[in-house]
Amino acid sequence: MENHKRIEIGEGEVEKIIEALNRYHGIDFSGYSRASFTRRIQRIADKDANGTFDTLLHRVSENKDYFYKFLKEITVNVTEMFRDPSFFNSVRKNVLPELSRQQSLQIWHAACSTGEEVYSLAVLLHEASLLERSTIRGTDLNPEVLLTAKQGVYPHRNFQEYGQNYERSGGKVSLSEYYEASYGNSIFKSFLKDKMTFSEHNLVTDGSFNKFNLIMCRNVLIYFQKPLQAHVVHLFKNSLVTGGFLCLGSKESLLFSDDRLAFEVVDAKEKIYRKI
Amino acid sequence: MKLINLKGIEIIAIGGSVGGIKAVSEILKSLPADFPIPVVIVLHRLRNVPSSLQSVLQHSTKLRVKEADEKETIAAPFAYIAPANYHLLIEADRTFALDYSETVKYSRPSIDLTFESIAEIYGKAAIGILLTGANDDGANGLSSLRKTGAMCYVQDPDTAFAKTMPQAAITSNFGCRVMPLAKIGLELKNAVHQIN
Structure with missing residues (x-):
């Protein structure tokens, strides 16, 4: 009792x-x-x-x-690799070819948690021959999850599903090309990590810190009320170059923000937008 | 047949797992196009693959079937489906909230979470319905609903594709109305005709 x-x-x-x-x-x-x-x-x-x-x-x-x-x-720190494979497929088809015109690429993964999606994106960039010229900045308000993201070490038990997601996202090789297996963990190779930096940033209170060609922030806005969503979308708008891309979670949208008019829709289903 | 009273009922929540699509269709098809109460459906479903759940359910009903969007206001005559790989919660202003936190009983969406959320916001203005399934998700959610005085239906386990879910709900909850699908649908349909 x-x-x-x-x-x-x-x-x-x-x-x-x-x-x-x-x-x-x-x-x-x-x-x-x-x-x-x-x-x-x-x-x-x-x-x-x-x-x-x-x-x-x-x-x-x-x-x-x-x-x-x-x-x-x-804070919710659940994430996975290549979550929503159709989204990553659309990034391959609709975003990366456009980005390939740039000499160097600044990418911000906002509220990246333990980093699984940052590594997913790095894999995509590598396969599009864009990783060399990219800098990926992962941020989160929680310093502990950033340590995990920096290490790039994840429990191997999830990788069967991640591998399937990767294939569905249009992956041509095997995801295992990108990590070493060790004592029940999968450790991502350093050529992926070399292009990443991680730092604390709170979307509610911290401001813009650079101009980016691509901002990813998936399944974060769902936890915010409408005014805070609008605030964060405004921050993203101010942090994007003209022609830069914004990627949200598959059930999120720019609906509650006046800044929606500053974007064009690239893929309505996958919630990919472009600053005009 | 004893007629139930739907006066004051503002939401109907339906949960199910294995065999659930067919079972939900069976109930939805009894409801008229002008059914005045919104329906919220939580079915365990595969993640990270394209899904035809919405169109499959739409074929069975005159209600409008759609996936719940975050911050969407809940209204009739809609039958809302919890999106794959999200928990579905309700805010005090009766809008949907999506949540991508840990699975509960290996499930996301979790029937328990949605039912508990509905119990908190709607209290006895809700009806809970739990159908076929192979795990015990939904039993706790149904308890929350029962505690607020909400009426609950459970599919008769002997008629269910998988018995575990309805059986667990009946074992841990008193006073659920246990009956086959067709009868649940008929009760709702006749009750509505009463209030009109």
């Missing part, structure tokens, strides 16, 4: 957490959509169930170690 009572996370608790994160750590989650965010906090409360909501609130506010753990749990 359960001895401790479940800490119920409702609207009031969520607002208190948001305020504490902002006041003590300067991280603003107020523009996040509530359904998913509330669930994340409830998950943490269920795991750390001994105590009351106030002890949870206190720990998040005062304890740095706990805060970093909390931050990692509260």
Whole structure:
């Protein structure tokens, strides 16, 4: 039988957490959509169930170690390689040929989490003979996931599915050409990593830091309310060169942003846009 | 036949897994084109492959079948499908939210998560329906719905393509209406004719 009572996370608790994160750590989650965010906090409360909501609130506010753990749990860090193969296929067909006219390519993968999609993109660039002239900047608000992205070491058990996704994306060789297997892990080869840099960046509070030919930000806007979506799309617009591409997740769109008029649609289904 | 009352009902949630497409079609085909309550469907489905689920379901119903978009306002006469590889949640303003977090019971979309979310937002203004399936997803979600007083249907396991899912739901929940698909559809159809 359960001895401790479940800490119920409702609207009031969520607002208190948001305020504490902002006041003590300067991280603003107020523009996040509530359904998913509330669930994340409830998950943490269920795991750390001994105590009351106030002890949870206190720990998040005062304890740095706990805060970093909390931050990692509260943001969704699920990702996979070549997720939505038809999207990567469209990038091969509709984006890379256009980019090949440029002498050098600046690419920003925003909110890249543990980096699986950054490596997916690097593979595509390599196969289009564009990797040599590319610099890929991966960013996330969470420093811990960036360490994983930098290392490029992933559990091998997922690679059967990744290999299938790669083939469906139009891959001509075998994905295993790009990594070494070691003790249950797949380690990406350094010629892919050499073109990547990773750094912290919070889409909510940090500004534009360069001009890019391609920005990828997939399955991030779904966690933001409409005004925050508009804010982030504006940031992307200001961070793209004219003719630069913006790639969103397959269920995301520019619908809630006034800046949508600054883009033309390259592939409506795969949510690929181009700044005009 | 005892007629059920759909007055005050604002959403119907249907979950299923193996054999679920046929089972959902069976229920949808009983509903008239002017069915006044939106339907939300969560079926376990393959990811990273093209899907014909929407067109298959559309063939069986006069309702308009579409995949739920993020921030879309929920309205009749639509039957919304949870997109492949996303969890489907509901916001307080009765719009959809998509979530790409960890699988729950190896599933994304998770029936439990959608049902729990609907229980939280709609309470007893929801009806939950759980169909055939080979794992126990949906049982917890149905519990959340039952706790708020929502009426729940479970497909009679003896008539289901896979029994595990409906059986798990019945075992862990009291007061579900257990019956074959055709009867669930008939109850909803007749109930609607009552309120019109």
